[in-house]
Amino acid sequence: MTKYGPYDPTLDYAPGPAPTRKGGGVETPSWKPLHMSRRNFLRGVVCSGVVIGGSAYLFSTTTPARSDTRAVERLVRLTVNGRTHSIEVPPNETLAHTIRYRLGLTGTKIGCNQGECGACTVLAGDTTIYSCSTLTHRVREVDITTVEGIAGPDGALHPVQQAFIDEIAPQCGFCTPGQVVTAVALLKKNPKPTIEEARLAMSGNLCRCGAYDHYLRGIMKAAERV
Amino acid sequence: MTDVMHNFELFQPATLADAQAILGDHSDAWVLAGGMDSLDWFKHRVKQPAVVVDIGNIPDLHGIREEEDGGLWIGATTTLTEVNESEAVKSRFPILAEAALKVASPQIRNRGTIGGNVAQDTRCVYYRDGFPCYRAGGNTCYANTPTAMNREHALFEVSRCVAVSPSDTATALAALEGVFVVQRGGSQQEVAAEDFFIGPDVDITRMTMLEPGDILVGIRIPAKWAGSRQYFEKVADRNAWDFALVNVAMAASVEDGAISDISIVCGAVQCTPRRLSDVESLVRGEAPGEELESLVKRVAARGAEPLNFNHFKIPLMENLAVRAIRSLA
Ligand SMILES: Cc1cc2nc3c(=O)[nH]c(=O)nc-3n(C[C@H](O)[C@H](O)[C@H](O)COP(=O)(O)OP(=O)(O)OC[C@H]3O[C@@H](n4cnc5c(N)ncnc54)[C@H](O)[C@@H]3O)c2cc1C
Ligand code: SF4
Ligand code: FES
Ligand code: FES
Numbered sequence: 001m002t003k004y005g006p007y008d009p010t011l012d013y014a015p016g017p018a019p020t021r022k023g024g025g026v027e028t029p030s031w032k033p034l035h036m037s038r039r040n041f042l043r044g045v046v047c048s049g050v051v052i053g054g055s056a057y058l059f060s061t062t063t064p065a066r067s068d069t070r071a072v073e074r075l076v077r078l079t080v081n082g083r084t085h086s087i088e089v090p091p092n093e094t095l096a097h098t099i100r101y102r103l104g105l106t107g108t109k110i111g112c113n114q115g116e117c118g119a120c121t122v123l124a125g126d127t128t129i130y131s132c133s134t135l136t137h138r139v140r141e142v143d144i145t146t147v148e149g150i151a152g153p154d155g156a157l158h159p160v161q162q163a164f165i166d167e168i169a170p171q172c173g174f175c176t177p178g179q180v181v182t183a184v185a186l187l188k189k190n191p192k193p194t195i196e197e198a199r200l201a202m203s204g205n206l207c208r209c210g211a212y213d214h215y216l217r218g219i220m221k222a223a224e225r226v
Numbered sequence: 227m228t229d230v231m232h233n234f235e236l237f238q239p240a241t242l243a244d245a246q247a248i249l250g251d252h253s254d255a256w257v258l259a260g261g262m263d264s265l266d267w268f269k270h271r272v273k274q275p276a277v278v279v280d281i282g283n284i285p286d287l288h289g290i291r292e293e294e295d296g297g298l299w300i301g302a303t304t305t306l307t308e309v310n311e312s313e314a315v316k317s318r319f320p321i322l323a324e325a326a327l328k329v330a331s332p333q334i335r336n337r338g339t340i341g342g343n344v345a346q347d348t349r350c351v352y353y354r355d356g357f358p359c360y361r362a363g364g365n366t367c368y369a370n371t372p373t374a375m376n377r378e379h380a381l382f383e384v385s386r387c388v389a390v391s392p393s394d395t396a397t398a399l400a401a402l403e404g405v406f407v408v409q410r411g412g413s414q415q416e417v418a419a420e421d422f423f424i425g426p427d428v429d430i431t432r433m434t435m436l437e438p439g440d441i442l443v444g445i446r447i448p449a450k451w452a453g454s455r456q457y458f459e460k461v462a463d464r465n466a467w468d469f470a471l472v473n474v475a476m477a478a479s480v481e482d483g484a485i486s487d488i489s490i491v492c493g494a495v496q497c498t499p500r501r502l503s504d505v506e507s508l509v510r511g512e513a514p515g516e517e518l519e520s521l522v523k524r525v526a527a528r529g530a531e532p533l534n535f536n537h538f539k540i541p542l543m544e545n546l547a548v549r550a551i552r553s554l555a
Contacts, residue, residue, distance in 0.1 A: 204331030
């Protein structure tokens with residue numbers, strides 16, 4: 001096993017293997033060297049607590065091949081927003097990491113990274129899940145929808161998105177992608193929810209700004225328009 | 227504070243037999259169902275098993291079946307949302323549906339399984355933060371010192387460890403006298419709720435009788451309480467995410483205005499769901515009403531030994547027991 005030294009924030013980390021070209025020659029964005037900007041570095045420190053933890057993640061794709069044939073393969077096909085990607089994902093990677101750092105879909109936020117805030121909510125099929133608390137390997141066979149996949153192909157906003165704008169629902173906006181995804185799932189299942197039903201459905205999405213009533217109003221407005 | 231998870235090998239067997247074979251090959255293998263509890267342990271780097279066996283692909287462990295005797299069988303990997311939305315559960319055992327609905331948040335219920343919910347480890351903050359306490363193999367309890375934050379901890383049956391049962395569905399299943407079907411080695415065992423959940427006096431490192439290598443296959447709920455008068459209530463700091471400070475589940479039958487049979491259980495007051503047998507024997511044969519309620523209040527928490535910061539759980543528990551009995555009036 002490679003040993004990882006303490007992280008030096010002034011250096012870019014060494015890029016991984018050369019970019020792989022698959023399916024239509026699209027470059028897998030995860031291999032682009034991440035420039036360790038001050039913001040990235042701070043994020044690494046804040047999210048991982050210890051700096052070493054952050055670097056272990058960045059290099060985690062270099063673990064040796066497994067010996068037991070029955071263990072999962074690292075190469076997975078993952079369908080996100082209708083597009084199937086062939087990517088290498090280590091078994092210990094969460095869906096939130098795969099979506100953000102391998103597929104570059106940074107609309108999905110990581111707030112708490114432990115199932116306590118809802119910022120990372122995505123759809124697996126029609127159900128909402130916390131992508132921070134789901135292994136990517138668990139959802140290989142499920143269609144994933146992130147906030148980027150909510151608007152129409154022509155970019156037309158979903159009624160929920162439009163209603164959130166109309167109701168000035170987001171304040172800082174960090175929880176908004178999760179709120180949008182959860183609200184869309186609710187209206188798919190229950191197009192005319194009562195306010196209490198909406199409140200229950202949204203109860204897994206924390207809003208640090210406390211804009212709950214605005215989001216609820218947005219949902220009720222969207223329900224009229226869907 | 228969370229970290230990236232340690233490296234582990236992941237297995238996703240498609241049959242129970244394969245899962246058992248893998249568990250047999252690797253003595254420290256970790257069973258993963260919805261992962262809502264497990265991934266927390268990994269991200270905090272407190273538990274770092276080298277092998278993780280994801281049982282989510284095994285059809286035998288999933289689903290809800292009606293049994294011939296009028297009871298139900300619920301597979302271990304059935305999600306809490308599925309339990310909560312099942313018509314069979316709602317019509318026969320509403321307290322189980324309600325308990326499942328009160329767990330955590332909708333997204334957690336969509337992934338979290340009933341098997342994982344009853345098998346989850348305790349939420350004692352010291353232990354979860356990796357303190358080397360009794361439960362973690364050390365020789366002290368950090369939650370039971372004069373300055374410890376032990377507002378969530380136990381009132382009863384303390385044996386060195388003062389942690390409490392975290393699960394909401396466990397309380398309901400204990401009240402419904404559920405039977406836990408456990409695959410151990412080549413055979414299946416049926417374990418009653420009072421033997422499935424174990425206290426620190428039996429084994430301080432585990433919350434259930436499940437040992438490494440065991441798989442909980444499902445839970446059988448006997449017909450006994452199907453359609454009876456039932457009551458569930460959970461009190462927590464917030465309506466979403468928070469674990470119960472105290473919860474209560476009751477199933478009872480009332481004949482000619484008197485309580486003919488009853489099963490009542492409180493969770494989060496000791497390491498296992500606590501059957502309130504004093505209340506049960508007190509109310510059997512009695513008519514619900516104010517007089518009975520005042521007696522129930524007196525016995526519900528009898529014998530409680532509060533810690534520094536959890537005295538409030540005593541009146542809370544008494545009042546929840548009273549409200550359960552009041553629902554029969
Ligand atoms: C933020 C948050 C809030 C929560 N709030 C509540 C709450 O209010 N009430 C409540 O009751 N719970 C609560 N929980 C706990 C959550 O409900 C449980 O963690 C969840 O139900 C566990 O199910 P799972 O399938 O995800 O378990 P996993 O994490 O997959 O497993 C949990 C444990 O059970 C073992 N296990 C699972 N299935 C089996 C099986 N079939 N055989 C043998 N062992 C097995 C695993 O090895 C592991 O040790 C909360 C969790 C979080 C993260
Ligand atoms: S209550 Fe139990 S789990 Fe918590 S610190 Fe004490 S011994 Fe450890
Ligand atoms: S980041 Fe997933 S729930 Fe907070
Ligand atoms: S708008 Fe700021 S967290 Fe919700």
